[in-house]
Amino acid sequence: MTKxxxxxxxxxxxxxxxxxxxxxxxxxxxxxxxxxxxxxxSSRLKxxxxxxxxxxxxxxxxxxxxLAPYLSKYRQNPGR
Numbered sequence: 001m002t003k004x005x006x007x008x009x010x011x012x013x014x015x016x017x018x019x020x021x022x023x024x025x026x027x028x029x030x031x032x033x034x035x036x037x038x039x040x041x042s043s044r045l046k047x048x049x050x051x052x053x054x055x056x057x058x059x060x061x062x063x064x065x066x067l068a069p070y071l072s073k074y075r076q077n078p079g080r
Contacts, residue, residue, distance in 0.1 A: 009069045009070075011067075011068050011069065011070060011071075012067035012068055015064055015067040015068045015071075016068045016071060018030075019055075019064050019068065019071065020052070020071070021065075021071050021072040025072065026054050026055075026061075027054065027055040027061040027064050027065065027071075028052040028053065028054050028055070029052065029053060029055065030052060030053075031048075031049045031051065031052075031053055033049060034049050
């Protein structure tokens with residue numbers, strides 16, 4: 001009797017760095033436009049850029065969960 005090996009899926013690393021899964025299973029990401037040209041923006045808008053936003057499309061969140069299957073299991077990926 002031969003034992004079958006159970007293989008682990010490889011995580012797509014750039015996906016794991018960009019996204020995070022909340023406790024309720026929602027895939028969230030940071031907002032765009034944070035890296036440069038922030039001098040001319042109002043402080044209200046800069047404060048809004050700090051918040052995370054959820055992925056609204058179920059199709060895209062399924063793709064993200066497929067690319068990074070252990071995203072919800074481990075909390076090592078960055079929050080911001």
